[in-house]
Each structure stands twice: as C-alpha cells, then as structure tokens.
Amino acid sequence: MPPWIAGQARNDKVSGFLKIEGLAKTFVPGKPVFDNVSFTLDQGEFVCIIGHSGCGKTTILNVLAGLDQASAGHVFMDGREVVGPGLERGVVFQSHALMPWLTVRKNIAFAVESRWPEWTRDAVKTHVEKFVAMVGLSGAIDKKPAQLSGGMKQRVGIARAFAIQPKMLLLDEPFGALDALTRGTIQDELMSIVRETHQTVFMITHDVDEAILLADRILLMSNGRETPSGYAPGGIAETVTNTLPRSRNRAGLHHLPGYYELRNHIVDFLVSRAKAGEDH
Template identity: 85%
Template sequence: MWSERVDPAVVSPAEHRPPASEAKFLSVEALGKSFVPGKPVFDNVHFTIARGEFVCIIGHSGCGKTTILNVLAGLDTATSGHVFMDGREIAGPGLERGVVFQSHALMPWLTVRKNIAFAVESRWPQWSRAQVDAQVEQFVAMVGLHAAIDKKPSQLSGGMKQRVGIARAFAIQPKMLLLDEPFGALDALTRGTIQDELMAIVRETRQTVFMITHDVDEAILLADRILLMRNATDTSSGGIAEEVVNPLPRTRKRAGLHHLPGYYDLRNHIVDFLVHRSNA
C-alpha cells in the first residue's frame, strides 16, 4: 500500500498484471525526438502497454507527451527508436488506431451521423449502407447522442462534440485508442460526466488506451498505470522518469475517488514529482 511507502514504480496488484502473451501489445523502444540537432526533447523512452490496459502520461507542457502520442498515431516520426503494435512496427497512420484530440476535429458541413459514417466507410469500404448505419447508430447511442444524430457540429455543445469524436474513434473498432487531452477544453461538470462515460465504455469494450492528461485526478480515475515524464534541461533530455501502477480498485468512480484508501498517497506522489522532481 502507498501508506507503507512501497516504491510506486514497482507496485503491481494482481488485478493489473496482464498475461505474458499480452504484456507487450504496444512496445516503445529507445524512442527519441529532436527538433534541433543535438538537443533532444526526449530520448531513450521505453515503455510497454498490455492489451486492454489504460495508460496515462503526465508531464509539464513541452516535455514531449503529444509528440510521443503523434508517433504512436503515425502522424509524426521519431528521430530514433521504434514503436511496435501487435507485432508490427508503426510506420504511419492506420485505422487500427483511433485518435481523439482536444479539438473535436469534426467536419462542420456533415451531420453527426455522416461524420461517423465517413470513418466507418473508410474502415469497411465493402459494407452496405444498412451496415454502416447500424454501426453508426450503435456507437452514437453508446455516447448518449441519438437525439442529435442528424445535427451538425454547429448545433452541438462542446461536450457533445467530444462525444461525437469518441464515438467516431470507437466506431472503427481500433486496436488502440489514443487520446490527447480530449476533455481539456470542457467545463468541470461536463468533463466529469464524460470521464465516467469513457470509463464505462472502456470497461465494456476492453479497449487499449493511451491518454495524455495534465489532470492528476483524471489519471488516477482512468488509468491502470501512469507514466511520469521529466522535462528536458540544459544538461539532460526528457523522458519517462517513473511508471506508477494505480493500486486503487478498478471499480472506482469519480464521486468516491477521494474516499478510497491510498488515494491521497498516490495523488501526493504524482504532485510531488511534478512540483519537485520533474526537472531532475
């Protein structure tokens, strides 16, 4: 337990320990990125993600979190290192990875139905119109937007737009979901509601997720494991400083999170890293 001062990098409750065959569904090996020659933003980044695991990465702005996610998405290339998913090296974008950004990235001239249908048709071009419609309606219902299915983005609130983005990502049934602060622009009440919805959907679908967040409580609520990223300095590059396994029960809910034994120890450890140790 955290109160016993166990090193958080090695805490590994049995409920979070994946079978050996699934332990390296995603493998990041010696990843590095430099925008200026000789001055890497991060270097020698190693981590793995198990199939069905939810991993959050936390660090200060500019430490390279989004660059790592973009490399996983195939939207950027690393200066060094490799990323493998399900036994194959990632070398570009692919429909086996669904991406949700902080900005919803919806096509404004299309309705909710057609925004999601566009992705579904790209994933399964051989499907009939009835099959596409059934897939779209299933995932629109999953995020509670059936009443808005034929509305355009301009008719939706910020939270509803993000629900559409989440539905679109899930509708193509990706092997992995990549989330870049998807709730960062939402008000606290909407953010909390969608966090709960996302958690329920991920549990139902057993989706593998990699998520960037600046919100410590969001990471504690959602993640099985939390990667703490240090900043680059004048004398050292950035990278993953610690991997913290979340010891709280997976059945945790946002409303009762702060009542769980070990919550404050976990939160204080992460905050202490961000305040005092992220530049080490």
C-alpha cells in the same frame, strides 16, 4: 517503497501489445526533447502519461499514431512496426476535428465506411447508431457540429474513434477544453465504454485526478533541462501503478484508501521533480 511505484522506466527492450523501444525526438540539434523512452502496454490496459508542457507527451502520442516520426527508436503494435497512420489506431484530440458540413451521423459514417468499404448502407447505419447511442447522443444524430456544445462534439469524436473498433485508442487531452462538470460526465462515460469493450488506451492528460480515475498505470515524464555537465533530455522518469480498485468512480474516488497518498506522490513529482529531472 510505496506499493504503487513500479520504479524507474526500463531502458532495455520491452515486450507487450504496444512496444516502444528507445524512442527519441530532437528539434534543436544537441537538445533532444526526450531520449531513450521505452515502455509497453498490455492489451486492454489504460495508460496515462503526465508531465509539464513541452516535455514531449504529444510528440510521443503522434509517433504512436503515425502522424510524426521519431528521431530514433521504434514502435511496434501487435507485432508490427508503426510507420504511418492506420485505422487500427483511433485518435481523439483536444479539438474535436469534426467535418462541420456533415451531421453527427455522417461524420461517424465517413470513418466507418473508410474502415469497412464493403459494408452495405444498412450495416453502416446500424453500426453508427449503436456508437452514437453509446455516448448518449441519439437525439442529436442528425445535427451538425455547429448545433452541438463542446462536450457533445467531444462525445462525437469518441464515438467515431470507437466505431472503427481500433486495436488501440490514443487520446490527447480530449477533455482539456471542457468545463469541470462536462469533463467529469464524459470521463465516467469513457471509463464505462472502455470497461465494456476492453479497449487498449494511451492518454495524455495534465489532470492528476483524471489520470488516477482512468488509468491502470501512469507514466511520469520529466522535461529536458540544462545541467552543469550539459543538456539532459527528458524521458519517462517513473512508472506508477494504480492500486485503487478498478471499479472506482469519480464521485467516490477521494474516499478510497490510498487515494491521497497516490495523488500527493504524483503532484510532488510535478511540482518538485519533473523539471529538475531528479530521480525518486
């Protein structure tokens, strides 16, 4: 077995900073999108989930964020069950979700003031400016979203999520709508910030190279499917451990020993097995 394959996802109870037990979601009776999903994240770990559209990735993230309810199963973070949204979880979506009538500064300040209502105006100002600088937007801090490019808007969203200092960051394809050059630049910035802050991150992506660049582990998710014996729900088919050096960067990624084997394994899953639901 290749060294990066951790094997089939476990269905028994798991432990960790984030603990998902037996998660299921059904929209159409008798045809659950996914069933019996169990996995864990350690504190400071970066985990990506990858799979075809419709397999339930975003639904899982929304359940972790407290924005949706599972049909079955439980989510625990830091020993407490997740039952709704909370400021201990920062979320960044593909759409920037900024308030268009507020400047960059005020968009982030709104979140900071919600997190720490007792802070003085000067404390909020200093905190906001720190995180705006972290994503390289100090020169645009008093601009409104309409004056920003798509990549700049996503940086604001990332700064806002980090500024509330969440215990966990949830990313739903935050770079999917960006051009390749901008996406690569923000990936590098995100990786640098995560390493500096030791942030725990759960991220959805369709981009295999993005997952290999950013993640410590990659969850491969299969689609629900019709079988001769009935309907089989989707789920976590395989967990892949990223064995490439953690100091990797985008420019040198394809030069690292083992990169192509790892990439080919994930692509093979997506092309040949994710929809068929075959075991590896």
